Amino acid sequence: MGREERPLILVSNDDGIGSVGLKALAESLSGLGEVVVVAPDRERSAAGHSLTLSRPLRASHLDEGWYSVDGTPTDCIALAVMGGLLPRRPHLVAAGINHGANMGDDVTYSGTVSSAIEATLQGIPAFAMSVAGDGDFDFRAAARFAKRLAEEILRRGLPRDTLLNVNVPNLPPEAIRGVAVTRQGRRVYSETVVRKIDPRGKTYYWIGGAAPKWERLEDTDYDAVSAGRISLTPLHLDLTNHRVIDELKTWGLSVNGGPPA
Numbered sequence: 001m002g003r004e005e006r007p008l009i010l011v012s013n014d015d016g017i018g019s020v021g022l023k024a025l026a027e028s029l030s031g032l033g034e035v036v037v038v039a040p041d042r043e044r045s046a047a048g049h050s051l052t053l054s055r056p057l058r059a060s061h062l063d064e065g066w067y068s069v070d071g072t073p074t075d076c077i078a079l080a081v082m083g084g085l086l087p088r089r090p091h092l093v094a095a096g097i098n099h100g101a102n103m104g105d106d107v108t109y110s111g112t113v114s115s116a117i118e119a120t121l122q123g124i125p126a127f128a129m130s131v132a133g134d135g136d137f138d139f140r141a142a143a144r145f146a147k148r149l150a151e152e153i154l155r156r157g158l159p160r161d162t163l164l165n166v167n168v169p170n171l172p173p174e175a176i177r178g179v180a181v182t183r184q185g186r187r188v189y190s191e192t193v194v195r196k197i198d199p200r201g202k203t204y205y206w207i208g209g210a211a212p213k214w215e216r217l218e219d220t221d222y223d224a225v226s227a228g229r230i231s232l233t234p235l236h237l238d239l240t241n242h243r244v245i246d247e248l249k250t251w252g253l254s255v256n257g258g259p260p261a
């Protein structure tokens, strides 16, 4: 294979350029082609799919194939692909390995998943990879699986408008009990905002109080991960609830009291 034919793989994340998971992902994919890392210069977890429009962005070239950007995960993908940071259009975008799960209803908060969404919008196959734990992360299983998955995506491609969201149990590779193709699970929201009084007597709020709880639903990402399996969820960009379209048409909504269009 000629040098120009080696796959170009863009790696990004939302935990920031110094993240251990990012390094693990970049290293694991380096055997498959040319890897370029473009990641936020600090942690931007829960940045969602936000894009910075109110100020200019700067990229810093830190090392060969390593760039940081003073923006969001989505900014990173935009600068890499459309801003000329990459030598050519990437064949694959891999996001992660995130320090913490990105499952179920949480995916729209996730900067990691949003990096993959942005790549998908630009027509580039992408996956997001997260380790479901809250400390003492073991990235070995996720790194190994990322390489397998990347190989397969480079060979097969992905359906249009589809990205893969992967959550890996925080276990050593030998303790992983297989791979499950799953659907998004459902969070139980409770006590997620802490309200307290600061030293000057004013009220403050801090989002993310209690550990997340999940509904016990079969075939979900949470279900798989809690059983020690790697969860592989195909996500698509169309948020439309197609089943509700016909019902909504019967509401007879109009602005001027006349018949709806």
Ligand code: MN
Pocket: 014, 015, 044, 045, 046, 098, 099, 100, 112
């Ligand atoms: Mn994160």
